[in-house]
Amino acid sequence: MPEIKVQNGNMAAATGAALCRPDVIAAYPITPQTPVVEYLTQFKADGEIESTMSEVESELSAMSVVTGASLAGSRTFTATASQGLALMYEPYFRASTLRLPIVMAVVNREMISPQTLWGGPQDALCVRDAGWIQIYVEDNQEILDTIILAFRLAEDKGVLLPVNVCYDGFYLSHMSERVEVPDQASVDAFLPHYVPEHIKLDPVRPMSVDPLTNGYLLTEYRLRHTQGHQRALKLIDELDAEFANQFGRSYGGLVEEYCNTDSDAVLVTMGSMTGVAREAVDLARARGRKIGLLKLRAVRPFPGARVVKAIAGRKAFGVVDRSVSFGWGTGITFREIRSAMYGEGSNIPAVPMIGGLGGEDVTIEHMMLAIDCIYQAVESGLSNETVWLNKEIDIM
Amino acid sequence: MKEIRLHGIGGMGTVKAGEILVHETVKEGKYGNSMPFFGFERQGAPVTSFVRLDDKPIRPKNKVYQPDCVIVLDPSLLVSANVFEGLNDNSIFVVNSRIENLEAIKISDRVARIAYVDATDIAMELLNRAIPNTIMLGAFARATGWAERKSLEEVIVKFFGEKNREAFRRGYDEVKVIELGEGQL
Amino acid sequence: MKYISDYIVPIGPEGLYIIDTGKWRTRRPEMDIMKCKKCGTCFLYCPVHAVKRHEDKSYTIDYTYCKGCGICANECRFDSIEMIPEEGDSDA
Numbered sequence: 001m002p003e004i005k006v007q008n009g010n011m012a013a014a015t016g017a018a019l020c021r022p023d024v025i026a027a028y029p030i031t032p033q034t035p036v037v038e039y040l041t042q043f044k045a046d047g048e049i050e051s052t053m054s055e056v057e058s059e060l061s062a063m064s065v066v067t068g069a070s071l072a073g074s075r076t077f078t079a080t081a082s083q084g085l086a087l088m089y090e091p092y093f094r095a096s097t098l099r100l101p102i103v104m105a106v107v108n109r110e111m112i113s114p115q116t117l118w119g120g121p122q123d124a125l126c127v128r129d130a131g132w133i134q135i136y137v138e139d140n141q142e143i144l145d146t147i148i149l150a151f152r153l154a155e156d157k158g159v160l161l162p163v164n165v166c167y168d169g170f171y172l173s174h175m176s177e178r179v180e181v182p183d184q185a186s187v188d189a190f191l192p193h194y195v196p197e198h199i200k201l202d203p204v205r206p207m208s209v210d211p212l213t214n215g216y217l218l219t220e221y222r223l224r225h226t227q228g229h230q231r232a233l234k235l236i237d238e239l240d241a242e243f244a245n246q247f248g249r250s251y252g253g254l255v256e257e258y259c260n261t262d263s264d265a266v267l268v269t270m271g272s273m274t275g276v277a278r279e280a281v282d283l284a285r286a287r288g289r290k291i292g293l294l295k296l297r298a299v300r301p302f303p304g305a306r307v308v309k310a311i312a313g314r315k316a317f318g319v320v321d322r323s324v325s326f327g328w329g330t331g332i333t334f335r336e337i338r339s340a341m342y343g344e345g346s347n348i349p350a351v352p353m354i355g356g357l358g359g360e361d362v363t364i365e366h367m368m369l370a371i372d373c374i375y376q377a378v379e380s381g382l383s384n385e386t387v388w389l390n391k392e393i394d395i396m
Numbered sequence: 397m398k399e400i401r402l403h404g405i406g407g408m409g410t411v412k413a414g415e416i417l418v419h420e421t422v423k424e425g426k427y428g429n430s431m432p433f434f435g436f437e438r439q440g441a442p443v444t445s446f447v448r449l450d451d452k453p454i455r456p457k458n459k460v461y462q463p464d465c466v467i468v469l470d471p472s473l474l475v476s477a478n479v480f481e482g483l484n485d486n487s488i489f490v491v492n493s494r495i496e497n498l499e500a501i502k503i504s505d506r507v508a509r510i511a512y513v514d515a516t517d518i519a520m521e522l523l524n525r526a527i528p529n530t531i532m533l534g535a536f537a538r539a540t541g542w543a544e545r546k547s548l549e550e551v552i553v554k555f556f557g558e559k560n561r562e563a564f565r566r567g568y569d570e571v572k573v574i575e576l577g578e579g580q581l
Numbered sequence: 582m583k584y585i586s587d588y589i590v591p592i593g594p595e596g597l598y599i600i601d602t603g604k605w606r607t608r609r610p611e612m613d614i615m616k617c618k619k620c621g622t623c624f625l626y627c628p629v630h631a632v633k634r635h636e637d638k639s640y641t642i643d644y645t646y647c648k649g650c651g652i653c654a655n656e657c658r659f660d661s662i663e664m665i666p667e668e669g670d671s672d673a
Contacts, residue, residue: 006419006428114591139457170431171457176415177429178422178453275455361458391583441605 002186002247007179009172012140013079013105013165014039015179016147018049019187020103023074023194026054026065030084031117032169033107037079051077059084063091070100071209073200075151078102081169082109082123089127095162096131097225098210099198101154102162103147108136108271109169110358118359119169121271122323125299125332131225133163133232134300138274140179142251143167148187149239155194158231168322170359171272182247190246229301236298254303256295257310259285263292265374266310266317270296270333273322273355273362280367291371296333304340311337312344316377318351320362320370320389330354330386349377355389365393397450398542399460399484403477404469406434406441409529413467414445416533416555420548421449429454442477449542463487467536469515469528471497480504490539490571492516492528503576511539513571522563530560534567602629606649608664610642616661623653623662 007015014036017025025044027037043049054069056062059080066076080088085106095102108121121136128134133153137146143165150163167173201207213221237253244250259281260266269277274295281293294310294317296303311317321331328335330352338350351373356362366389373387400417404410411432418428426449433444446460461482468479468491483489486508491498492515503510513535515528530552537543545568552564591597612623617640624632624640631647632640642653654662 004422006415006422168457175429175431175457176418178418178427272457275457278455363458363461364456 001183003181003183005179005181006176007140007144007181008035008174008176009140009143009167010035010107010174011039012144012179013107013147013167014043015181016144017077017079017103017105018043018051019144019182019184020077020148020151020191021049021075021188022051022077022103024054024066024069024076025051025078026056026062026069026076027078027080028056028059028062028084030059030081030109032109032119032173033079033081033084033105035173036105036107059088060091063088063095066102066104067091067095067098067100070095070102071098071199071201073194073196073202075155075194076100076102077104079105079107081107082111085123085127086111089130092127092132093130094210097221099160099225099228100162101151101160101194103150103154104132104162104164105143105147106164106166107169107173108166114358116358117169119171119173119272120322120357120359121166121168122332124164124166125323128300128332131161132300133159133161133229133298134166135163135236135298136166136270136296137172137251138272138295140172140175140177141249143172144179144181145243145247145249145251148182148191149236149243151194152191152239153232153235156231156235157197159228159235160198161225161228161232166271168272180249186246190243232298233301233303236301251297252295253306254298254301255306255310256297258293258295260292260294260310262290264290264315265378266292266294266314267367267371267374268294268296268311268317268319268333268337270299271322273320273367276362276364277320277367280364280371283364283368284371289371289375291374296337299333299336302336302340307337307340308344311341311348314348316349316351316374317341318353318370318374318377318384320353320355320367322354322356322362324354324357349381349383351377351384351387353387353389357390360390362389366390369393397448397454398465398540399463400447400449400465400467401460401463402445402447402467402469403473403479404443404445404529405473406443407527408443408469409527410443410445410469412555413469413529413533414447416529416548416551417447417449417536417543419555420543420551423547423551424544426451427454429457431457431459433459442473444477465490465536465540465542467532468492469532474498474501480506483507488540490532490536492532492535507576509539509573509575511535511571511573513567515567518563518566518570522566523559530556530563531567534564534569535571537564538568538571539573602646602648603644606644606647606667608649608651609644609647609667610649610651610653610662611665612640612642613661613663614639616659618659618661620658622656622658626652626656628652 110116110120240253319334323332325332334352414430421428465488471493483506489507490511515531629646
């Protein structure tokens with residue numbers, strides 16, 4: 001029977017990971033991820049999990065250890081945030097190109113400089129083209145559920161790619177709320193034992209690992225890697241349905257649409273700010289605006305088809321990003337969405353918006369302003385310059 | 397949905413108090429979320445906790461800006477922190493304080509009900525430590541009625557031990573609740 | 582667009598210290614000049630440079646940023662610094 005508990009995001013992540021019975025866990029603490037490591041270590045000390053806990057001296061080591069463990073055929077889990085993710089970049093890239101089904105929780109935190117601790121997906125978004133699957137979640141229940149889904153997704157024979165489960169630092173990691181924790185038997189039924197076939201370091205059957213490779217073969221590997229992502233595109237939606245069937249909870253798969261069927265404009269968000277966006281959509285609708293909400297979950301593989309379906313035929317769309325794509329002067333997911341709309345929706349006015357950086361809260365006022373900006377674009381029929389939400393509200 | 401803001405000082409159990417409220421409401425089959433806000437984690441730093449309670453799932457994950465209730469765990473915060481900021485009209489103000497501290501400051505006119513108890517005093521007497529949070533939870537339960545008294549008491553005992561049952565009850569029984577009408581205190 | 586900082590990066594000679602560590606104090610260090618041997622240990626250890634060195638090699642405490650951590654009192658070998666409650670503290 002599932003148990004109703006009160007958990008913060010880090011506990012939900014640790015609980016989700018524990019339920020998946022990882023063989024090896026290696027993680028290095030960093031605010032706001034530290035409690036994940038502490039909770040998992042406590043579970044092990046209390047005999048609640050059988051995973052081998054490997055104590056490492058840095059994130060570079062953490063990723064290297066789970067890489068080695070995964071190569072030896074283990075199911076592995078790790079977690080990190082911002083500077084830690086940056087420190088492990090070298091083995092991080094290799095983990096995906098070696099097609100290792102590692103699951104890593106990223107407790108999204110702004111990158112330094114300036115010195116900062118607070119939540120934001122800049123850290124993981126900046127490495128979105130290192131080959132990992134990346135899914136961004138909205139609340140603690142989704143953290144726990146998505147970690148279970150992540151292992152199933154990663155270990156699928158047609159995918160075999162590592163998965164980042166990303167959640168906002170402090171807003172989710174340190175926030176306590178109601179979480180339904182599935183029982184071990186149900187999770188075991190959903191997530192069978194990991195049996196690696198493509199790689200397994202075994203003295204009985206020795207393998208070469210990663211010899212110097214020419215361009216011809218490298219291209220072949222890259223092509224197959226992209227096929228893994230293509231398979232994930234379908235599987236993420238399929239698994240969401242299967243999960244909903246077994247556990248009663250659905251997240252929409254690659255994206256989730258809210259009040260979007262009859263909308264004339266779309267607001268796009270990602271992560272914990274989606275909660276307040278839903279409130280704003282309800283408020284705007286009560287005032288007569290037919291705004292719809294699109295919540296982006298998967299950033300890699302990018303759900304182009306589903307994004308187009310959600311936005312095509314509307315009179316404008318706006319994206320609130322908690323990140324910056326420096327060379328473009330817009331947020332990062334805005335660029336992704338805009339690219340997807342090329343073709344079928346390339347003439348739909350687009351409003352890039354940036355808010356909530358460095359721990360600045362995204363409030364209902366910001367979201368209402370975002371909706372106003374979208375309707376300005378509906379009226380003018382033109383795309384906007386980037387709206388920096390926090391600066392607009394301050395000036396007002 | 398009820399929105400609550402707790403003001404405390406690091407080491408007083410402000411964050412825990414917020415979480416206890418969520419534990420209680422979830423135990424009753426409802427929903428809640430609690431988020432701490434601190435700039436620098438250390439003893440003696442001001443700590444704010446944001447709590448939401450509702451019968452249905454709670455969507456906003458950000459800070460609380462218009463609390464329906466404010467709980468202040470230390471009288472020094474009446475002066476040093478912006479405890480009245482953003483208060484909703486007809487809000488409830490629950491404070492660890494003696495009457496003298498309250499008379500010395502101006503209470504916002506958006507406060508409809510004020511509840512005060514000398515929680516530090518009770519804490520020193522019962523627990524030998526100046527940690528007023530369990531007493532303040534008792535005061536909160538009485539002043540607002542937003543938590544089931546028995547349920548909250550059991551959650552407190554589960555987290556803090558039997559010693560705190562008395563603390564909770566003292567807070568509940570000894571808090572003075574005053575409806576503010578035309579005049580102030 | 583209105584910019585609220587003169588700096589383009591968080592590096593600069595002044596105006597960057599937005600964290601008022603002086604407000605953190607609940608105790609303050611009081612130095613007894615008679616006992617102070619001017620060894621400079623407190624000056625070396627203070628994490629916020631609240632101990633100032635003067636031309637005549639004496640040391641005093643500048644309370645602007647002193648956060649009351651007590652490291653100076655702890656490190657002083659001659660017991661010349663004592664931590665006393667900050668005035669205006671609550672009765673808690």
